[in-house]
Amino acid sequence: MKLFDKWDTTEIKVEDPALKKYIYLDGILLPRTGGKAAQGQRIWVQKTHIVERLMNKLMVSGHKGKKHKISSGHNTGKATIVYKAVKRCFEIIEEKTKKNPVEVFVKAIENGAPREEITAIEYGGARYSKAVEVSPQRRVDLALRYMVQGAYQKSFNSKKKIEQTLADEIIAASNTDQAHSNVIAKKLEAERQSDASR
Numbered sequence: 001m002k003l004f005d006k007w008d009t010t011e012i013k014v015e016d017p018a019l020k021k022y023i024y025l026d027g028i029l030l031p032r033t034g035g036k037a038a039q040g041q042r043i044w045v046q047k048t049h050i051v052e053r054l055m056n057k058l059m060v061s062g063h064k065g066k067k068h069k070i071s072s073g074h075n076t077g078k079a080t081i082v083y084k085a086v087k088r089c090f091e092i093i094e095e096k097t098k099k100n101p102v103e104v105f106v107k108a109i110e111n112g113a114p115r116e117e118i119t120a121i122e123y124g125g126a127r128y129s130k131a132v133e134v135s136p137q138r139r140v141d142l143a144l145r146y147m148v149q150g151a152y153q154k155s156f157n158s159k160k161k162i163e164q165t166l167a168d169e170i171i172a173a174s175n176t177d178q179a180h181s182n183v184i185a186k187k188l189e190a191e192r193q194s195d196a197s198r
Contacts, residue, residue, distance in 0.1 A: 001027035003051060003102060004087050007094075012103045016110045018136045023050050023106055031055060031086075032079055050109070051086065051102065053140075057148045058082045058162075085163045092167035101170075108173035112147060112183035113139035116194035131194035143183055147173060150182020 002008050009025045024047055031052035059082055090101035097104055118129045134142070151166040158165075172181035178188060 001029050003028060003031065003049075004090070005029060007090065007100055007102050009102050012100070012106055014106060014110065016113070019110060019113060019140060022136045022140050023109060024048060025050060025102070025106070028052075030083075032083065050106065050140075054105070054144055054148070055079070055082045055086055057144045058085065058166075061145070061148045061152050085161075085166070088163040089166045089170070092163060093170060096167070096171060097174075104174045105170050108147065108170045108183070109140060109143045111176050112143040112173045112181070112187050114142055114187040114190045115139070117142075117190045118194050118197050129193070129197035131198045143173075143187075146183040146186045153182065 009027060012025055014020045014023045014025075026049070028049050031049045032055070033048065033052060059078070090105075093099075093101035093104050114134055116131050117134055119132050121128050121130045147169055148166070151162060151169045154160060154165040154168070155162045169181060169183065173183045176184055178184045
């Protein structure tokens with residue numbers, strides 16, 4: 001079964017051993033299950049197709065810091081809008097790279113998933129930063145979030161559409177291009193901060 005009836009995902013290999021269980025690529029025609037895998041399971045997200053998780057992130061892209069600076073309210077609940085945007089985005093990736101777009105997307109997640117981040121620890125009233133390793137599930141979540149936020153940032157108040165900016169973001173992340181990719185820049189910044197607070 002091909003994704004969007006176009007792209008085969010059976011031959012795609014996840015090279016990062018930590019992320020293998022969390023990047024779900026089983027055959028699915030339409031990546032919209034509505035959380036059917038959640039029934040009776042505690043950690044059901046890892047059984048959700050990775051493209052469906054991208055679509056879910058596009059609907060609610062999250063915010064930066066404590067203020068809701070980025071909002072995707074016009075997409076919330078509009079699965080068909082997001083479905084068309086992701087499909088068109090993958091078509092653009094295929095035109096530009098001449099590769100399977102799902103493979104390019106998986107490579108972008110692997111490149112953009114941060115390995116370390118910092119957390120605040122309090123000792124008797126004083127707060128300290130401490131470097132911690134990121135769990136594989138959170139690594140994928142952060143990569144998807146930064147990817148979508150970078151795409152929205154570039155398309156906001158711009159003539160570029162979200163499918164174009166998302167395609168550019170995914171291609172740049174798959175090539176580990178720090179200058180043009182928000183997800184790679186965020187990953188390197190987080191790892192630099194964790195190195196400093198070790």
